[in-house]
Each structure stands twice: as C-alpha cells, then as structure tokens.
Amino acid sequence: MSATPADAGDGYNFAYLDEQTKRMIRRALLKALAVPGYQVPFASREMPMPYGWGTGGVQVTAACLTPDDCVKVIDQGADDTTNAVSIRSFFARTAGVATTESTEEASLIQTRHRIPETALREDQLLVYQVPIPEPLRFLEPRETETRKMHALSEYGLMHVKLYEDISRHGHISTAYAYPVNVGGRYVMDPSPIPKFDNPKMDNCPAIQLFGAGREQRIYAIPPYSEVKSLDFEDYPFDRLRASGSCALCGADDSYLDEVIIDDQGNRMFVCSDTDFCGSRRDQGHVGDQSDLFETGAE
Amino acid sequence: MMQERPLFRASAVGKSYGKQLGCRDVSFDLYPGEIMGIVGESGSGKSTLLNCLAGQIEPDTGDIAFDVDGTGLVSTLQMSEPERRMLARTQWAFVHQNPRDGLRMAVSAGGNIGERLMNIGARHYGNIREDAIGWMGRVELEANRIDDRPANFSGGMQQRLQIARNLVTGPRLVFMDEPTGGLDVSVQARLLDLLRSLVQELGLAVIIVTHDLAVVRMLAHRMMVMQKGHVVETGLADQVLDDPQHPYTQLLVSSVLQV
Numbered sequence: 342m343s344a345t346p347a348d349a350g351d352g353y354n355f356a357y358l359d360e361q362t363k364r365m366i367r368r369a370l371l372k373a374l375a376v377p378g379y380q381v382p383f384a385s386r387e388m389p390m391p392y393g394w395g396t397g398g399v400q401v402t403a404a405c406l407t408p409d410d411c412v413k414v415i416d417q418g419a420d421d422t423t424n425a426v427s428i429r430s431f432f433a434r435t436a437g438v439a440t441t442e443s444t445e446e447a448s449l450i451q452t453r454h455r456i457p458e459t460a461l462r463e464d465q466l467l468v469y470q471v472p473i474p475e476p477l478r479f480l481e482p483r484e485t486e487t488r489k490m491h492a493l494s495e496y497g498l499m500h501v502k503l504y505e506d507i508s509r510h511g512h513i514s515t516a517y518a519y520p521v522n523v524g525g526r527y528v529m530d531p532s533p534i535p536k537f538d539n540p541k542m543d544n545c546p547a548i549q550l551f552g553a554g555r556e557q558r559i560y561a562i563p564p565y566s567e568v569k570s571l572d573f574e575d576y577p578f579d580r581l582r583a584s585g586s587c588a589l590c591g592a593d594d595s596y597l598d599e600v601i602i603d604d605q606g607n608r609m610f611v612c613s614d615t616d617f618c619g620s621r622r623d624q625g626h627v628g629d630q631s632d633l634f635e636t637g638a639e
Numbered sequence: 640m641m642q643e644r645p646l647f648r649a650s651a652v653g654k655s656y657g658k659q660l661g662c663r664d665v666s667f668d669l670y671p672g673e674i675m676g677i678v679g680e681s682g683s684g685k686s687t688l689l690n691c692l693a694g695q696i697e698p699d700t701g702d703i704a705f706d707v708d709g710t711g712l713v714s715t716l717q718m719s720e721p722e723r724r725m726l727a728r729t730q731w732a733f734v735h736q737n738p739r740d741g742l743r744m745a746v747s748a749g750g751n752i753g754e755r756l757m758n759i760g761a762r763h764y765g766n767i768r769e770d771a772i773g774w775m776g777r778v779e780l781e782a783n784r785i786d787d788r789p790a791n792f793s794g795g796m797q798q799r800l801q802i803a804r805n806l807v808t809g810p811r812l813v814f815m816d817e818p819t820g821g822l823d824v825s826v827q828a829r830l831l832d833l834l835r836s837l838v839q840e841l842g843l844a845v846i847i848v849t850h851d852l853a854v855v856r857m858l859a860h861r862m863m864v865m866q867k868g869h870v871v872e873t874g875l876a877d878q879v880l881d882d883p884q885h886p887y888t889q890l891l892v893s894s895v896l897q898v
Contacts, residue, residue, distance in 0.1 A: 480743075493721045497758030501743075501750050504757065507764055508749055508786050573764040 356403040356436040362386055366404035366559070370550060373561035378527030379491070380474050385557040389431075394424060396554030398451050398470035402432065405449060405466055405550070411439040413447035418455040418596070418613030425453075444616050454517075456538040458595050458617040461547035463564060469532045471553035474560060476520045476530040496528045499571055507576055516581055522569045523562055531568075537580045537596045542568040587612045588628040590621035646671045646844050647692075647812055648712055652701035654691050660868040661687035665701070667863065667873070671811065674838065674845040676859030676876060678852060678891065684868035685848045686816060692846060693733050693814040694723050705730075705812070728758050732805035736817035738797035741804070742789045748775065748800055749785040755808045774803040778833060795826035799833065806837065813838075815847040819854055831857050852895055856880055864888045 354360065362384075369383035388396040402412070412432050416425040420442040428451060429440045441447050444459040451468040461467060477487040480498045490498070499520050506514045519536035523529050531542060532551060542549060542562060549562040562568060572578040586593035588609040595617060597610040612618035645668040654661040662684035669675055679685045691698040694715055704712035707726065715723055727733070735741035742751050752771040753761070761767050772782045778799040789797050798818060805813065818834065819827040835858055838845055847858060855862050855876055862879050864872040864887065872885040883889045 489720075493724060495724070495758065497754060497756075497760075500757040500762065501746060501754050504753055504764065504767065505746060505750050508747055508768070574762050575765050 353435040355408070356406045356432065356438075357389075358386065358400065358403045362400075363404040366400055369559045370401065370404065370561060373550070373559050374548070374563050376527070377562055377566050378523030378529040378560060380558040380560045382557055383559050385554045388554065390427075392555040393472060395428060395451070395453055395470035397552030397556075397559070398453070398468050398554075399428060399431070399552075400554060401468045401550050401552035401559065402449060402451050403436075405468070406432065406436050406438060408436070408438065410436075410448045411441050411446055413441050413444065413450045413616075414452070415450065415455055415457065415614075415616075416453045418457075418598070419615045421615060442616050443620070454533050454535075455596070455613060456534055456541045458592075458612070458614045461545060463546040465547040467545075467547050467549045469534075469549065469551045471530070471532040471551045471556070471558070473518075474530055474551065474553040474556050474558040476518075476528055491527060494526065496522075496571075499528055500573070503571060503573065503576075507573070513572065513576055513579070519578075520571050522571060524566050525569075528571070529560060529562075535581070535596060536570065536578075537582050539568070539570045539578070540580065544568075583610055585610050586629060587618060587621075590618045590626045591628045592618070592621055592626070644706065645669060645712065646673075646706050647846075648702075648704045649692060650702045650704075652688065652691055652698045652703060654687050654696065654698045654700075655868075660684070662691070662865070662868045665863075665870055669812075669844050669846065671844055672842045673861065674847065674859045676855035676862040677846065677848045677865060678850060678855055678862060679865035680850060680891075683865040685865050687868075688865070689814055689816055689846065689848045693731065694727060695733075728755060729808050730811050732808075732810040732813045734798075734801055734805055734813065734815040734818050736820045738789065738794070738801045741801040742797060744790050745788065747786045747788055748780070748792070751789060751800060751804045752807050755804065759808060770807060771803075774807050775800075777837070778803040779829075793826075795822055795830060798822065798830060802834070802837070806841070806843075809841070810843070812844045812846070815845060815849075817849050817851075818847070819849070819851065827854075834858060852880060852892065864891065 366383055369381045373381045386400060388399055390396060412429060414425040414429045416422040419425060432438055433440050444457040448464065449466045453470045475487055477490060477498060480502055481487050503513050517535050518530055518533045519539055521529055521531050521539060531539060544565055546564050548564055551560045570578040583597045583599060587595060587597060589611050592612055595612045595614060598613040599608055599610055601608050647669040650666050652665045653663040665688055677685045690696045692703060702714050703716055704714045707713050749768060749771040752774050753767040756767050756770060772785060775782055775785060780796060780799055789800055792800060819830055822830065831854060849855060859876040862876045863870050866887045872879060872888045879888060880892060883892045
C-alpha cells in the first residue's frame with residue numbers, strides 16, 4: 342500500500358513512519374487545523390530518540406513530508422546544535438529529502454524554542470516541538486478538569502498566573518511558553534518559545550503545527566489566524582528583548598542570546614537565529630565591536 | 640426579611656450509593672436572606688445532601704431549583720453544565736470545612752480572592768487588587784498579607800480567606816460545610832461573629848451543615864435534623880433547640896456539654 346520513493350534508503354519506509362501511522366497523524370492534523378488551538382489526541386509512536394528530544398515534532402514532520410520538500414531544523418534558533426543536526430540527518434536518511442539551513446529555502450521548518458526571524462511565507466510549514474501542551478497544567482493538575490475548562494472557555498485561571506507574576510515581580514515575568522488565545526476561542530501553549538516570538542504567530546501566512554510526543558497531543562494554527570497573547574488592561578503584553586545589538590551582525594531587532602565569554606563576567610549578545618545572523622554578515626553587516634564587552638541586559 | 644418568592648427549593652431530593660443510603664426525600668424552601676442549618680451526626684447524610692444541593696453530585700431522585708434572575712425558580716438539574724458552572728461561580732458560593740479544599744494553596748491571598756473576578760472576565764490588575772484588599776479588610780485580614788500564600792496563614796485566617804474568596808462576586812446563596820470545624824473555640828467565636836455580620840450586611844441566604852448545635856443557635860433561622868439519611872425534625876432553630884420533639888433531637892440537644 343505504501344508509495345515508497347526509491348531514494349528512501351536503508352529499508353525504511355519514506356520518512357521512517359509507516360503509511361497507516363502517517364494517515365492517523367494527518368487526520369489529527371486536519372482536525373487540529375479545523376479547530377485552531379484545540380489539543381487533538383493522537384496515538385504517538387515510539388521514535389528512535391528519547392522523549393523530550395522532539396518526538397512529537399518529528400512525527401508531525403514525517404506525516405507532512407513529501408519527496409520534494411526541503412527541511413530545516415532549528416534548536417533555540419541554531420541550525421548547528423546536536424538536536425537540530427541529528428533530526429535533519431534523520432530525515433535526509435529516512436526520507437531522502439533535501440535539507441537546508443536557510444529559512445528562505447526551506448519548505449518545512451521544525452523548531453524547538455524559536456520562530457525564525459525571517460518572515461515566513463504561505464508555502465512554508467512550521468512544526469513546533471512541544472514538551473507540555475496543556476497551558477493550564479501547573480494551575481489545575483486534573484486533565485479531566487482542564488478539558489472541561491477548555492470546552493467551556495473558562496480561562497480565568499490563566500490570568501491568576503499572570504496576576505501572581507505581577508504581584509510578585511511587578512510585571513508579567515513569564516518569559517517563555519507565554520499563553521495565547523487563538524481565534525478568540527482556545528487558550529494555547531505556544532511551546533517554550535520566548536514571548537518575543539509571540540507576535541510572529543499572529544496573522545502568520547505559514548501553517549503552524551504543534552506536536553507533543555510524550556503527551557500525545559497535536560494542535561495547530563491555520564494561516565492568517567488571530568493569535569493574541571493574554572494580558573491585563575493595565576499591564577499590556579510586552580515582548581521583552583535584551584537591549585543592545587548583536588555583537589556579530591549588529592542587528593538591533595532580533596532575539597539575542599547572552600554568551601559568557603570568560604570567567605571575568607564578560608559577555609556578549611548574539612542573534613539566537615544563526616541563519617539570520619549569518620546571512621546578515623554575508624550582506625556586509627558588522628557588529629559594534631566596542632559593544633562587545635559593555636552591553637548590559639535590560 | 641422574608642419575601643414571598645422562594646430563592647431556592649429542594650423537592651424530594653434523594654441520593655444513595657448502591658445499597659448505602661445517602662439521603663432520602665428531603666424537601667424545603669429557602670427564602671432570600673434566610674439561614675438554614677442542617678445538623679446531624681457523622682454519617683447522617685448531611686454532607687451528601689449539601690453536595691447534591693450545590694450541584695457537586697447529581698441526586699438520584701427529586702429536583703433542585705434556584706431563582707436565577709428574580710423571575711422564578713429554575714431547575715438546576717435541567718440546566719446545561721456551562722450554565723450550572725456559571726451559577727456556581729457567580730450567584731453561589733461554597734465554603735468547605737477544610738480551607739485546603741476551597742483555596743489554591745500555591746497562589747497568593749490576592750490571587751485567591753481575585754480568581755472568581757477573573758473567571759467572570761475582570762482583566763484590570765489594579766481593580767482586581769483593590770477589590771481583594773477591600774475584601775481582606777472585611778474578613779479582618781491585614782492588607783499587607785495580600786501577597787502571602789495561604790499556606791503561611793493560620794487555620795482561622797485560611798477560613799476567613801476562603802470566605803472572602805467566595806463572597807467577592809456577590810453571591811446570593813452560600814453553602815457552608817462545617818465552616819468552623821477544626822478551629823479552636825475562640826477562633827470559632829470570631830469566625831461566627833464575622834459570618835453573622837457579613838450575612839446580615841449582604842442579605843445572603845445560607846445553607847449551613849454542621850454537627851455543632853451552637854453554630855446553628857448563633858446563625859440559623861431554621862434548622863433540619865437528619866438521622867440515617869432522613870430528616871427527622873424541622874422548625875425554627877430556637878424552637879427545635881429549646882423544645883426538641885423527636886427522640887434523636889432530644890438526644891442531640893442533651894448531649895451538648897454544658898460548661
């Protein structure tokens with residue numbers, strides 16, 4: 342029954358998973374797209390990697406891949422970290438698809454903890470790896486109850502968390518996995534991306550798919566959906582970005598990683614998106630060297 | 640105080656757990672501003688009854704009705720679940736015996752009081768906090784404890800916080816399950832004073848379950864005595880306590896330790 346392309350090597354079915362499994366995942370994906378932000382249960386499979394390394398994202402990617410796809414994988418914005426490299430080579434080997442580090446060239450981008458700086462297009466898929474899909478998990482441990490709360494749109498509790506942030510820290514201190522409301526209906530955990538990336542999900546032309554392998558949930562945001570970060574009227578949502586510019590490419594609007602460079606407390610800030618930073622340097626942008634040792638956070 | 644139209648009506652409510660009887664054939668009307676005490680020993684079915692009345696468990700028989708918007712009684716059992724949950728968040732309140740069941744112990748006092756407000760759509764931090772501070776004052780908690788977690792509060796303070804958390808949305812009917820249980824007598828007395836003044840001030844209707852006859856004497860207008868799942872005696876609280884008719888009520892009243 343399977344239509345295995347000739348170039349999927351090593352005796353694996355195309356993209357590792359068998360066709361029945363991929364159909365099951367696609368059905369979950371279609372349902373997730375039809376009900377934006379709703380967590381659709383699916384029969385997550387064992388993958389040749391440990392839970393927490395992106396088994397959910399890998400299964401979604403496998404179900405979406407075609408032989409013509411070009412895959413990019415990022416981990417914390419970087420293309421050259423262990424997780425990103427091994428997942429990329431996994432699909433190069435089991436599906437025989439082209440891989441790339443360029444956001445522009447990719448047709449499918451699997452990501453952990455970031456959304457690329459380069460704006461996405463309609464013909465691209467963004468697949469998120471999700472550790473904990475339930476945004477209410479740490480507020481209400483009973484899954485039976487949280488499902489009911491989703492069903493009835495009872496999301497006051499989510500604001501209790503934000504209230505606690507403000508009362509303790511004076512501002513909404515949640516910096517990642519910042520809860521969003523999709524299309525005015527479901528509250529959703531955007532996976533642990535920094536809240537700096539939250540506005541990129543709003544009205545995004547690309548399809549955004551979320552896979553949680555251990556938790557066996559899939560959810561999605563269709564293209565051009567309204568995605569609103571939760572906040573209070575007197576404490577509006579704030580993107581939060583380290584002040585300063587990238588020490589390598591000089592970008593002052595990208596999300597920065599702080600890198601400690603010696604044991605004297607010196608540090609530098611560089612773009613977390615390695616493809617974005619690299620292509621800017623190729624275009625001739627340079628970082629402010631004098632900035633290198635004095636940029637302070639916040 | 641009494642109005643002609645009842646606020647709440649239980650008709651022939653019954654619940655059993657397999658062969659084990661919880662409660663049977665309980666009927667009464669409750670009017671706005673009225674306090675009904677339900678007494679009985681442990682296992683007499685009074686908590687089962689309260690949970691049925693408050694919509695926490697579904698009774699096997701009978702019906703429960705509430706005057707939602709002042710236009711007449713509506714069966715809460717016929718309501719859809721969202722309607723019932725909305726009712727429980729806005730017009731009803733439930734004070735548990737153990738504050739741990741009614742509070743979020745990992746959330747600050749202010750967050751606990753604000754939760755019901757946020758549940759019904761409050762999205763202004765400053766206003767929520769102001770309301771929370773106001774309610775802490777009304778239940779005699781110091782405003783500077785607003786960011787402390789209830790885990791660091793004494794039992795009496797936790798119970799007062801639970802009451803504030805419940806009353807912040809201005810409910811019209813409050814269910815209480817042994818609100819003074821497990822507190823020492825001086826704290827009990829203060830809590831009862833507080834409850835009595837709040838109930839009078841806000842004109843709340845209350846259904847209170849207790850095994851402590853003193854609580855009933857202090858708070859309740861009317862009372863029901865339960866034994867083995869049945870109501871054995873009902874009447875005005877003072878009347879029943881001063882002149883008990885049923886042998887079991889006589890036993891209860893005479894069992895109270897006189898100091």
